[in-house]
Amino acid sequence: MTEPIDIPPPGQRQELSCDVAVVGGGTAGTMAAITAAEMGASVLLLDKAHVRHSGALAMGMDGVNNAVIPGKATPEDYVAEITRANEGIINQRTVYQTASRGYEMVRRLEQYGVKFAKDAHGDYDVRRVHRSGSYVLPMPEGKDIKKVLYRVLRQRSIRERVRIENRVMPVRVLTAAGRAVGVAGFNTRTGEFVTVSAGAVILATGACGRLGLPASGYLYGTYENPTNAGDGHAMAYHAGAELSGLECFQINPLIKDYNGPACAYVANPFGGYQVNHRGERFVDCDYWSGQMMAEVAREIASARGPIYLKLTHLPEETISALEGILHTTERPTRGTFHAGRGHDYRTHDVEMHISEIGLCGGHSSSGVWVDENAVTTVPGLYAAGDLACVPHNYMIGAFVFGDLAGANASEFARGPGAAGPAGPDAGPASLPEDQIGAAHELIYRPLRNPDGPPQAQVEYKLRRFVNDYVAPPKTQARLAIALETFGRMTAEIARMGARTPHELMRCAEVTFIRDCAELAARASLGRTESRWGLYHDRADHPERDDAEWFWHLNIRRGADGNPELLKRPVGTYIVPVSEFEVPVRDPGEVVLIAGPPVPGRGRLGGCRPAAAATSARPPQILELLRLAEMQPSVPQLEPYLADSDARVRRAAIAALTETAPPGAGRALAQAAGDDNGTVRHAAVAGLRELVAVLPADDEALLDSLRRRLGSPDPVVRSAVLDLLREMRAADAGPFAAALSDADHRVRLRAVSGLVSTGEARLVAGAAADRSREVRVAVADGLAALAAELTETGQANAREALERLAGDPDVLVRAAAFKAAGALGCPPPLDTLAARALRRAAVAWEVRAGAAQALAAASPAIAVRPLVAAVSDPHANVRKAAVTALAPMRAYPGAAEALHAAASDGDADVRAYARYAVDGGRG
Template sequence: MVTQILELPEKIVPADVLVVGGGSAGCMAAIKAKDADPALKVVVMEKAGLSRSGAITMGMDALNVVAIPGVASPEDYVESMATACEGILDPDLCRVEAERSFAVLKELEAWGVHFPRDDSGRYRVHQVHAKGSFLVEMEAPDLKKVLARQVARRGIEVLERTMATRLLAEGGAVNGAIGLDTRSGELVVCPAKATILTTGCAGRFGLPKSGYLYGTYEFPGNAGDGYSMAYRAGAELTGFEYLQILPLIKDFNGPSLYVAQVRGARVVNALGERVGGSLGEKEMVAMKAIYHETRADRAPIYLDMTHLPEERIREIEAVMFGSERPTRREFFKARGIDFRRDQVELHITEPYLCGGHGLTGVVINTEAETSLKGLYASGDVAAVPWQYLTGALVFGAIAGRNAAKHAATRQTPAVNQDTIQAERERLLRHLAAEDGIKPHVFEYKLRRIVNDYIAPPKSERKLKTALWWIARFRRDLPRVQAQDLHELMRTAELYCILDCAELSARASLERRESRWGLAHYRIDHPERDDENWLKHVILRRDPDTGEMTVTTRPITAEAR
């Protein structure tokens, strides 16, 4: 197999608008770019198959953020997010998401997505934020197929099984991307007038307690590809000190608290005492509470639904066993667990980095523009705090429309052959390596470093130890040997995980305080310090030296 692909032959696919990543945000971006100008050639480069790709993979049971007129207001949402993010946010991004959220709901309805209503005809909503009811129930087990059909109806070209490995960046602008076709072995070069990054989060970052590399809560195909490519192109990133760690069902990394707590479930310790704060304080409060309960010998921690009426339990079962992870029904059945009589043990899951469920991402403005000309971003790869699926769709639409406008002002950029050859050689050396390190072995050890030295509780000593190991891993990475194209893709992902590890370690080292519950809990700086740290930590690759730079930026007065 290796001898057949040692060339990595070049395939040129020019585009007016290139969308890198075909998840929810990517599909919406492609749809809106094509709608803005049907004459444009819109291309989606997707690592997997479009109809089941991205973080949702199948479907969802709710839109977590919808400001329904007369029910909740964008102002309440911005206020809630300022509380949840403890002041570290761009409130304009949150306001735009809320203002455009109801239009997204109505568009999904027009595409056939069902939103249940109560007996009076109103949408079924729940309060999960500090102020206002924004979570709207949704019955969409095949939402990803719905979005993929809209892409297909517009004749948008989709390059499936093609992993983007590098943005074509030059002079502070992005002119497309290079990808690896993991079926044919072709190096796919897409020069583009405008590029939209929608590659999702870094779900494969920390190591699950099971030790299984792909047994993560977040979609394991998301290895921080977009964060790494944006960083290496010179874009600004932020929020990498915020490590998302969730309390989930032990041995089954699936959503639980949001589904159950809004319907009356409780989190309790081994003594039956209630644990954690209000839903409006987000999971980060519960996480720190669970951490301290464990250290105080009041573990295990449980999700308790035994006090709920039968009707409410059936409702929870319908959601838990439906849209997102239907195998959960078989999991509980095999263990003999019945919510009516049994508590469900929780545990702290592995750390990951995400804009959709946290604060991490590429810096964008309200037009979905990054700090690089011609590059837009949306979804979990973008730093829109706690945006969930709604934010992916809202900013995906914004990115698509604006990318189409930008493309109309440009000629197709020239392709730099030196850049293409450099990328080819970077990948080929892993195919040519002999007696090298296996990709899964390298990844296991790298992600153990994340757990041991970057995951909270953090300290200066641990973080500096992480940076020492990261430098060591960078020296060893060229020795990783790929036996086939699948392993070559996994090897390319190692560069992304390693970049994310350094971004997180350096941002965590810079923020010398504790904030966001357990997400950034530094035992050497245990208190929140608004006087000195009410600001963003910005990361960027210096174009002259190639080194990572860390700076800070004040937040707007409205976020205080």
Template sequence: MKHLEWPDAELTPMQAEVLVVGGGVAGCLAAIHARDAGADVLVADKARFLERAGSVAGGVDQFMTPLNAGEEWDTAQHLMSFVPKLTDGLSDLAVAERAVHELPRVFERLVDIGIDFTDPTTGKYFRTRAFGLPGEYHLNFDGSKFKHRLGRYTIGHGARFLPRTMITDLVTDRTGERVAGAVGFNCRTGERYLIRAKTVVVSTGDINRISRNISGMPFDSWHFPYNTGDGHAMAFRRGAELVNMELVEATLTPLGFSTQGTNSYAGQGAYFINRHGERFMFKYDPRGEKARRTILVNAVIEEVLAGNDPLYVDLRHLPEETLDNFVRTLGVDRYTLPGYFRQRGIDIRKQPLPIGLSEMSIRRGGSYFRGSGLVVDTSGESNITGLFAAGDCSMVSGGISAAAAMGAIAGRGAVERLIATDDVEMDRTSVGDAVARMEQPLLTESGENWEDFENRIRHIVTDYVGMRRTDKGMRRGLSLLRALAEVEPKLKADSFHALMRTLESKNIRLAAEIMTEAALHRTESRSGAAHRRVDHPETDDAAWRKAIVLRRDPQGDIEFDYLIEDRPAPRARSVAS
């Protein structure tokens, strides 16, 4: 078969002071705050419109922040006092504190942009307590237009947008210690880009499509299925440090439909019951249904293993006004969810909702203010000078709230780095390697397609590195994942869209290998279902109350370091002004 040809022989040159890779909530807030200082900002995303880019493009119904409204718990200081317990020793508390104190500030900015967080029936904030937090920090709101307004504002504020573009690799200077830009392509037209940038913010979200899910359809996922670890992978290949990559996250979903909603159930007072009608959560945590998500997931797994399934969410006891609010906001996170309820004949006022578990994603292990991603300092900068990270691909994560906070921090940090940075020259070898990697699947005339390759990854991860782990199983999984790496040069793509999917699948495989390496290294269980070792069932604080940091050495092997919560991450290498 004749391979598909690029539309132009040369790469299209582009330039920006700040390149933002990923146009979700974190990316938009980074762009907005960099534009506040007058920086030339370019946002690149695989989506056609910035308004529809990122995990909450279809809507969101929660924002978490203290509001300083008078209650003792309603301050950033009080919330921060709880963070060490919440993060279980797996966070940089200096960075977490910066994010916590940024929350009220970025909330006010979002209000100024035009986001309405109030309950339309009362004109007040509808606040709930959930996921183990020490106060009613979650605001329930109709965020069906949240991302639309945020994207429109970002462009109106002066950021440029490069649509339908997959950034495939970062480019560095000759030292390999300073970012100099990136390469990418348009997944419809095939136009290739060489983007010069003094600073780069990666905000590409978490890592999905990595395990089998409840419906058997990989794009029917709880989290955004187009977040495939692109930022993690491109940064890791250039020497960036990653942390907490062994931590996985799942959630409770309606049976047969992988979607959001757990926080709305728990926050509004639902009961989780087993087939005996027993409220089972108090067997696993004194907070019951308001425990952390990872504990909820672990409890569901234990109930199934004990033969107590099927399991249900029961809302029948709730006041009528609470049920009205639940029904009214049911389709905000996933607009097809009301249709699912209708097709299944479920009336939450009359019957409990059957539930199961979603697929896994690599994403902070169900706890706010820690993350599975790039190690960054208090300005959002990684160990590679000029490379910043925000949102679910950074070390401090927490839904759209922490994404917004860390995005704002990274945007301001990128501007500070700009002031201290002279022009950066791209290393030609770095550019050549990145372009060759991007082009290779189109030049392969026969070989495996991305769908089959990716399905093999999901089967390996689910069977050997899933929600219950053993040394023997993970070593087998690691061997199989490394064998798949040998298949990568044989992957073929017959369209520019298929090229995007093929490169995504390679990133997923790399992320799965890194996850398995880290999970093998942590010889304990920690944070409920986030990392559960059957052969090491106990939590060992003496040895393991620390985060595992991974980096690639010059030979391409993975080496380990540790981040201890009272020892902040070092700042990136200084740059002479």
């Protein structure tokens, strides 16, 4: 990839064929490939990176934003919520798929080994971030999600049907008689030209994340993975597919300069929130919407800016727990970034800023137009994930639509409509040579001008113009300059120079970015209203205009080869939403919009002969790495697990965890007894990672795990307790015994285990533990058990909480009061809480806990102190008081206090107070 090459002749190429070609091996693409293979199709999965770490999930994900879990929310609620977030312009049938199939997908992922947060009862621990409904499901160990998917891809049944080609980058979808029949691209390492003949093509190339230039000026310091350059948007457009909502940009509030999520969704449940420079909250709802982004942008630009994610007020253990997530999952270099500036969550609130613009179905709603089956407007072409226009679809939506695309594409490839090979015996269909020639020209053109402007300079200039003329606030005048500029850039891009396959990849990406920039500018120019807050803020058309613009705005290549804009009617809602009245229109009613003319594009040219690639050499750990690629069995790995070098043993454990062959659990349990600490820790980390797929009925494995409870290493002992709990493979015995362990981390796991086995008496018995963390866990555990306590259990819990409410430690007292609330706040806890709430000298954490306790107490005792607490100096105490008072508003003083709180200085308190005043009809 670093060696200069010559242009290969178009006829000298690698020719591949398959039933279903999947472009992009990220979230949607891997799921599409797996499902298509399960349906019997032969699948070719192409990725310009390496599937193991490609796409938006390169380093995992810390949570799911849109899980509709039965009993916690309904698909109808979710569809209504997303309809509101997208201001009515939505094809509800697509969103309903994510809502109704998401739960099944969560279960499927869990079977694969992905771990989601669960409470003590084993229920999914969903959190509330949206304006209504709880859909956020944390994945505290989500860093391994791509590892899990890659493992599934390599299971024999799937591997036999899915061929993975890493480092192959398609640049064009090939069509014949209006149908997708394959793709053309090249190998970004060797420069080899590649064509694929396929019965159906699925595009899953992610967002166009490299559109705007980040404020840092670093081309690759984008919010989205910078490999996502809009490849699929450009390919779909040139294949004749429609794209939609390209004027509804993605813009997010992020850690300034680092440009990754902070992330309010993660920090919120821990007590973090966004504030301006004066320390005031300024948004009512942390859910990322265009409206929220407009508020954020205004606040940053105001005298109250800049803005911060406030964390410094949180206690040490909360901050370290938060760091445990933020510094290991999704964007693990956050810690490196803060450390480099000498910042720490304990001493510095995190400065936030808004990101560059991008096009992303997952976060806003721009992308390739698809129906509820992931079908584009080109037969045989499917789109899924961030590339597709399914509003606010996030990770679960990417999986759901990947699955749908895989199922529908494999069916199409088998049917009579398919142009590609019908089965393994059919030879490759003949591909359109003129399109192949055009793709060849697009790829290799920069080699003809090795001294032409390099990609970095051309791309910087192009994206700087995107910031200048396309980013909001948008105006007709600026957007017109944008179009003129992008036209001029077409000629500059044609002169761009490259020497190596790697540089060719970047140059092809620049053409995708330019195409996306032009399409986004045209769509922004077309929609002459403002909608979606900052996403489409037309300064020259500041109002929303439902009469003219309650339409989807689509764009496609017209008959003359130039982009044409069209309005498509918003389909009848399947879930009515009171704020929006959908005009009744014939679904086929399409209105074409006249746009400005289009500048010319590049043309075909000549070629030169090609060159060859490089090689590598093997020593010791290398055998293991090669073996790991071939789905090794435990016996194959055993010699390495017994190697005398600890580094080899660790690498063997990594391979074992990565591939999870049958018997992996026993081998890891064995390795957890290793003499070397780092090996032991790698082994228990592997066990934790695989817990969802370990056989819970394997007695030999369980025996081996139980033996490790006698390990001298507390990390091993606590991990084993966790494993036994998660596998539901132990009664109270081992947990009760571990309550007297010398190490507090082990005792903490013991308490969790006792909570999961419902042992209230034993949990309560640990209330005198010498560690503060354990005592907090006891309080939390009793709260979790509240619903299922027997009478004796109640008494045990009450006594324990009474003791903890008088604890010398602030956080223990706060937890005790909070738990008292869950228990119905029986006497004498109610009077203790009332007393604590009245004393300003008491720490705010305790006052907030006391207010939560009083929510469950008799109004005779609770109302007076709660009314007083509505004017507490600390916002979190006021919020707790307001929430507690809501059901008591019939009592004297309560309604007045809630009215007063409705104009509180803190936005969160205000929102809760208004909700309470409206009697829950907020």
